[in-house]
Amino acid sequence: MRTEARSTASGWACPGCESWSSRVHSSYLRFPADMPSGGLRVLLCLRVRRFACRVALCPRRTFVEQVPD
Template sequence: MVVTSVDASGPVVVVQARTRSRNPASCTGCGMASEWVHSRYVRQLADATVGGRPVRIELGVRRLYCENPTCAKVTFAEQVPGLTVRYQRRTPLLQQLVEAVGVVLAGRGGARMLSILNIALSRSTVLSQLMRVPFPPLTVTACPPRSPRLRPPGPSPPKQGKPMPGRLRVRLAGTRGGCSKPCTH
């Protein structure tokens, strides 16, 4: 990628850039490299703010033909790793910021926080980006059975309530049944 100009005179910092035309690009369908140019177009990307000012990247990219005859894609747009993602109008950095704020503050609060950061997004957009965030993987671990403990002679400690029929005993995540030590398994 080659940056051709930066205009910081207005309220928005505009970075104009283009991709290098000599480098082949990989097809998004089959992964085969291609240099056969179909056309060019300018892609506008929003990026994280710089000095409290919004940033817009105007990136000139190529649309190429896939040279693999068995590939379902006829043409594809080249991607710049770390800067562009297919069908996205935000850079990965800005997208991660929007998702993080959406997870913590959700709709209206997230939109307010982003407006403080000079990122103009509606609460609906923040919520839709939140819905795209995958859930963390669920890991279920079983604690080993407790070994019988020897009790010193003397009065017995108060008994814990026995579970009643038709009810479940719930224990806090990360602890063993009656033990106060955290479960490390």
């Protein structure tokens, strides 16, 4: 059994300058852990997006959304 989870937020606040960005730079799959679930082992597959900050002077430029476990 394999579950793909993803954050549903359309954008994310940049941790460097706190401005909102909805420009997705890229995304990748992460496999945090396989968790026991009612006797079945579920492999959790998480799509994590990297956003591009729109602020030209921002020190971060790009950042990854924080997905709660």
